[in-house]
Amino acid sequence: MKDVRLIEGNEPLRRRRRGPDKDEGCFVCGETTSDGKPVCIEHLDQIPEIVAIEGKIRMIDAERERLATKGARGVGRDSILVREVLGMLKAKPMSIEKIAQDLDLHENSSRAIVDVLVKRGIVRLERTGRGRMIACLT
Numbered sequence: 574m575k576d577v578r579l580i581e582g583n584e585p586l587r588r589r590r591r592g593p594d595k596d597e598g599c600f601v602c603g604e605t606t607s608d609g610k611p612v613c614i615e616h617l618d619q620i621p622e623i624v625a626i627e628g629k630i631r632m633i634d635a636e637r638e639r640l641a642t643k644g645a646r647g648v649g650r651d652s653i654l655v656r657e658v659l660g661m662l663k664a665k666p667m668s669i670e671k672i673a674q675d676l677d678l679h680e681n682s683s684r685a686i687v688d689v690l691v692k693r694g695i696v697r698l699e700r701t702g703r704g705r706m707i708a709c710l711t
C-alpha cells in the first residue's frame with residue numbers, strides 16, 4: 574500500500590529512502606546509472622567536475638590567446654596561468670623556458686607572466702651557476 578502511494582506520487586522511491594546524494598539516477602534525465610555515477614552514459618559530459626574542467630580549459634585557452642597577442646598586458650588580475658605558475662614556483666624555482674614547456678605556452682608568454690609577477694614583487698629572477706635565469710618566489 575505504502576509503495577503504491579509513493580509511485581503514484583511520482584516520486585522515486587530511492588530518493589525518499591536514501592536522501593539526495595546517492596543513487597538518484599542521472600541528475601539530468603533521471604535514468605538509472607551504474608556504479609553510483611551521477612549521470613547516465615548519455616550525459617557524461619554534464620558531470621559538474623567535467624563541466625568545470627572544460628570551463629577552465631576554455632578560460633586558459635582564452636588566456637593563452639591574450640598572452641600571445643598582448644604579452645604582459647594580457648595577464649589578467651585573476652589569471653589561471655599566473656596561479657599555475659605560482660604553484661609551480663612554490664614547488665621549485667624554474668626557468669622561463671621550463672615554465673613555458675610545462676604549461677604548453679610560447680616562451681614569450683611565459684616571460685610575460687614572470688615579468689608581471691616580478692613587477693608585483695612576488696617573483697624574482699636569479700642567475701644560476703650555469704648562467705641560466707630562473708624564476709623563484711620572493
Ligand SMILES: [Zn+2]
Nearest residue numbers: 599602613616
Ligand atoms: Zn541522463
